Amino acid sequence: GAVVSQHPSWVICKSGTSVKIECRSLDFQATTMFWYRQFPKQSLMLMATSNEGSKATYEQGVEKDKFLINHASLTLSTLTVTSAHPEDSSFYICSAIRQGARSDQPQHFGDGTRLSIL
């Protein structure tokens, strides 16, 4: 169990468009999901924490208006990159925590979305 599905896995779009990435927990409910960004050959950078039914908490330096996060249900969080530009090109990964899990429980990760802005 504990499967997280991320969609799409790969997207190419023109500069100026908006792109929505979905993160779904398929077999469990997740009150908390995390969004990460990973640059080539680098570690994961936490962008924001997404909480079901409330506003996301963004890390320092992450633009809230640029990266819109919605967590409307216990199984779905979405990240929308608005007015995307080439510098937004990256690998975006989500993770989810099972509802009621203790803090020593591992996060469950999606397979990531590779975003390329032309």
Next chain:
Amino acid sequence: AQSVAQPEDQVNVAEGNPLTVKCTYSVSGNPYLFWYVQYPNRGLQFLLKYITGDNLVKGSYGFEAEFNKSQTSFHLKKPSALVSDSALYFCAVVMNTGFQKLVFGTGTRLLVSP
């Protein structure tokens, strides 16, 4: 502030030989430590964790890790490496916020040669 260091960008080992991927940490209080593995263009897969108790933790795919409080280390080990173990390995610590925010190391690429 909590942090994790992985001093090696890459580790090379021959198949069948033992492997070690190093990790040191800096945290306040008792750490919750994790190892994750990432294959190309994939998300992260959980390998093992240390919470408390026995310093030697066994995980998935034959991996284990040794928690050493005096050296603040949590090195990942495997007695006999496989070519299929080649991947990117991340050490991580949970921040003491009660909110499960992970702080990752910079990652170590493991290359196992046939």
